[in-house]
């Protein structure tokens with residue numbers, strides 16, 4: 001699958017508000033925030049959707065993504081009150097960018113069902 005805008009963000013070819021970076025994970029503020037805190041957490045590895053996740057190949061990477069969410073939630077001051085992690089998958093899931101990413105949303109009470 002063709003690379004997305006997120007690959008350009010990983011290579012620092014286009015700007016993003018980067019909050020967290022390791023060898024395998026990058027996190028930056030969503031350009032179109034849906035909550036006071038809305039951060040995208042992505043693997044640097046190009047994985048289009050969550051459907052491509054395979055174990056054991058991606059076990060460590062998945063752990064790193066979740067650990068990054070906790071670290072960033074703490075940095076952003078939303079860990080104590082709670083937050084939401086969302087992964088959209090393909091058209092029915094509302095995915096627009098085909099590079100796997102977690103949405104970290106917080107700073108307000110989230111609604112359920114999500115719609």
Ligand code: DGP
Pocket residue numbers: 005016017028029030031032040087088094095096097098
């Ligand atoms: P999704 O619908 O789950 O694929 O979410 C894609 C998100 O990516 C959407 O909330 C907007 C965000 N986004 C798209 N392009 C850019 C960009 O160039 N920079 C940043 N920071 N966010 C982007």
